[in-house]
Amino acid sequence: MATSSKAEPTVIQVQRRTVLILGLAQLLSAIVTGATVSIGSLLAVDLSGSNAWAGSVATVMTLAAALAALPLASLADRRGRRIGLVSGLATALAGTLLMVLSVVTGIFVLLILGAAGVGVGAASNLQARFAAVDLADSEHRGRALSAVVWAITIGAVAGPNLIQPGAVVGQALGLPPIAGPFVISAAGLLLAAALLLVGLRPDPLLLARELAAADTAQTADAAQKAGPPSAGQQTPGTPRRGSLVRGLRAVRSSPAAILALAAVVGAHAVMVGVMSMTPLHLQDLVAGPGVSHADHSAGGDVLVIIGITISLHIAGMFALSPVMGWLTDKAGRIQTIALGYLTLVAAVMVSGLGHASTTSVAIGLVLLGLGWSAASIAGSTLLAESVSPGERIVVQGTSDMLMGLAGAVGGAFSGLVLSWVGYQGLNMAGGLVAAAVLAAALARILAERTKAQPGSKVASG
Known part of the structure; x- marks a missing residue:
């Protein structure tokens, strides 16, 4: 991506901050996936009363993540990475709270709906790796993407180990012990969403489009002199x-x-x-x-x-x-x-x-x-x-x-x-x-x- 020598350090700084913010958000939000996978099957059997539903939470999470991928991408295409990622995490937060509610009420359907919400959050976490390369130069794209993926490790490992500390949190809040890990997960999602909402400025995708539009300004001017764009023609950076x-x-x-x-x-x-x-x-x-x-x-x-x-x-x-x-x-x-x-x-x-x-x-x-x-x-x-x-x-x-x-x-x-x-x-x-x-x-x-x-x-x- 061509930029002026004066603007280049700014772009580099934005890229470094973007990768750091994305990595921290991944670390916080990945906890909910690990917790849901490790505890979800237990809750599914307990609330449904049948072992046949043991895999329902993992299945719903996987399908929800797959089905949410394109809508989240479309939202990011229109509004930028920040809105797309935060929307996914907000849905996961709602899903986590539904899981807590399912434990309190004993309603199995709420657990399934909560798992779907967590699956949408998992789709958002996947798309965060692409946000890391919006502003990266070709020599560092792989490392930028892998840094965000690596951040998942801590959250994925920590999630399944929240049962004991989560039980303490649940009891302190007057909730069933098994609901505690989801309370911790909800806190992690809230912090991750806030971090992205505040820290992901300027939006890496929107900034990349602005730079691309600036690089092709002369070509666009020449095309404008030649006449209006033909039907279906898209100007640079238009989602x-x-x-x-x-x-x-x-x-x-x-x-x-x-x-x-x-x-x-x-x-x-x-x-x-x-x-x-x-x-x-x-x-x-x-x-x-x-x-x-x-x-x-x-x-x-x-x-x-x-x-x-x-x-x-x-x-x-x-x-x-x-x-x-x-x-x-x-x-x-x-x-x-x-x-x-x-x-x-x-x-x-x-x-x-x-x-x-x-x-x-x-x-x-x-x-x-x-x-x-x-x-x-x-x-x-x-x-x-x-x-x-x-x-x-x-x-x-x-x-x-x-x-x-x-x-x-x-x-x-x-x-x-x-x-x-x-x-x-x-x-x-x-x-x-x-x-x-x-x-x-x-x-x-x-x-x-x-x-x-x-x-x-x-x-x-």
């Missing part, structure tokens, strides 16, 4: 409403955007599909098929092994995000996507072929998190710069929507695949998806190298 069709059409026009979208969506589907069935596989592996850990002498060991494995997996997803961002900027977007998918292939091979060993499964889950991290960060960065500025926001919303749906489908079908072909077969199915995207990334790298060779027909003109 338009988003839709799934429009987003997919914009992606289809760019081979790089197609690869980026496939990388983000495919990595999420593989990760969720394998990860969601790993606790069940570990329970069967340690306690025996069909035996509940509660009825088995090794039940404590099962919980410890599952907890350690999933914690290591989450660490793989987020803890090394800055490293993945650095690789994205230094090694290249497509190269890092290829590395991520190579890691995903290695992950499913380790956990699949070593399905009889808890150690192999744990190592595979760590690799699964690392592969997801590399592919998601590099893919999101490539997607942000592979479409025109006028289409960027709706394409980002389309990406988040498809990623959420892929996670929901992956999580839903993984149980069926597990029952048909076992944990090893589930990993191999994920490996086929990962291998297909890896092949596409490698083909793209080879094509670019061939094009860059001095003796090639393209290079020689």
